[in-house]
Amino acid sequence: MNSTPTPPTPQTVTPAPITLGDRTFHSRLFVGTGKYKDPETMVAALDASGCEVVTVAIRRVDWKSGHDPVMAHLDRKRYTILPNTAGCFEAEDAIRVARLGRELGLGDWVKLEVLGDKKTLLPDPVGTLEATKTLVAEGFTVLAYTSDDPVMALRLQDAGATSVMPAGSPIGSGQGINNRHSLRIILETLTVPVIIDAGVGTASDVTIAMELGAEGVLLNTGIAGAKDPVAMAHAMRHALAAGYFAHRAGRIEKRLYATASSPLEGVLGE
Amino acid sequence: MPNISLNGEVRTIPANSSVEQLVASLEAEAKEAGTRGLDRRALAVEVNRVIVPRSTYRAHALTEGDEIEIVTIVGGG
Numbered sequence: 008m009n010s011t012p013t014p015p016t017p018q019t020v021t022p023a024p025i026t027l028g029d030r031t032f033h034s035r036l037f038v039g040t041g042k043y044k045d046p047e048t049m050v051a052a053l054d055a056s057g058c059e060v061v062t063v064a065i066r067r068v069d070w071k072s073g074h075d076p077v078m079a080h081l082d083r084k085r086y087t088i089l090p091n092t093a094g095c096f097e098a099e100d101a102i103r104v105a106r107l108g109r110e111l112g113l114g115d116w117v118k119l120e121v122l123g124d125k126k127t128l129l130p131d132p133v134g135t136l137e138a139t140k141t142l143v144a145e146g147f148t149v150l151a152y153t154s155d156d157p158v159m160a161l162r163l164q165d166a167g168a169t170s171v172m173p174a175g176s177p178i179g180s181g182q183g184i185n186n187r188h189s190l191r192i193i194l195e196t197l198t199v200p201v202i203i204d205a206g207v208g209t210a211s212d213v214t215i216a217m218e219l220g221a222e223g224v225l226l227n228t229g230i231a232g233a234k235d236p237v238a239m240a241h242a243m244r245h246a247l248a249a250g251y252f253a254h255r256a257g258r259i260e261k262r263l264y265a266t267a268s269s270p271l272e273g274v275l276g277e
Numbered sequence: 278m279p280n281i282s283l284n285g286e287v288r289t290i291p292a293n294s295s296v297e298q299l300v301a302s303l304e305a306e307a308k309e310a311g312t313r314g315l316d317r318r319a320l321a322v323e324v325n326r327v328i329v330p331r332s333t334y335r336a337h338a339l340t341e342g343d344e345i346e347i348v349t350i351v352g353g354g
Contacts, residue, residue, distance in 0.1 A: 064351050107346075110330070179354075
């Protein structure tokens with residue numbers, strides 16, 4: 008996970024591609040399709056974000072009032088569709104949703120969420136681990152949403168998760184990155200790509216995640232809920248690049264006291 | 278006539294109905310409701326927690342007490 012920092016060359020304007028399982032993506036930003044005020048805003052925001060992977064949810068069909076057919080707005084040639092198991096509180100339900108996603112033609116990829124609590128939407132570690140094992144055995148590529156617990160992250164990697172996705176803070180909370188220390192330990196320990204998922208409130212949160220060494224960031228509400236989602240998507244894209252390059256540039260150590268930037272010798276009046 | 282559970286709600290269906298007939302009746306109800314309609318290509322069906330592939334809708338008969346889930350793709354994060 009810890010690559011030797013190499014400064015970006017002036018020619019380098021976009022982060023290197025990211026490989027997950029057998030797929031390589033040019034964008035490290037993964038964006039959800041929920042909560043946009045209309046499909047046009049969603050399409051424009053996804054475009055501005057530069058993302059290549061978008062998440063969707065699977066829900067009981069409402070045949071009487073109908074659904075906005077999100078898939079009708081998504082260019083399948085441009086975007087890889089990643090179904091999530093959001094809202095599942097049991098491993099078994101999450102496994103069923105993953106299988107239904109495959110039946111819906113979305114392939115073998117799943118963003119696995121097994122939640123443990125309705126108020127915080129924090130993941131249930133036991134259920135998440137159980138579902139990961141089952142789905143990996145069934146041939147799924149599992150991107151596992153988890154808390155910022157380093158031991159749990161390791162367990163999910165050992166269970167065969169293609170990516171481990173610790174939350175920066177609770178889903179949709181906009182609190183940003185709450186525990187940099189735990190995330191740093193996860194990033195130092197794991198060998199699979201770590202994508203920070205959830206809690207992003209604004210662009211600087213994405214930069215912090217990438218500065219810590221995350222391979223990517225997944226978010227939804229931070230863009231969809233912004234006053235101007237398209238402008239925020241644009242900001243998120245550049246924030247990700249900033250953090251990506253800063254991580255590789257190698258930051259200075261923090262010090263308690265000042266260190267002058269200009270020579271201390273030869274000052275007038277000495 | 279058998280009672281089944283469809284997406285968590287009890288529903289009475291004609292005897293000897295298949296999954297195909299259930300989906301067709303939902304299509305008819307959607308049309309009647311005058312909304313966006315129901316795109317069966319965007320559906321997946323589960324009976325008693327086992328997926329029923331599209332190719333077996335006709336062959337799969339529904340019986341009393343069956344628990345059916347019919348799902349689709351929506352926006353999400």
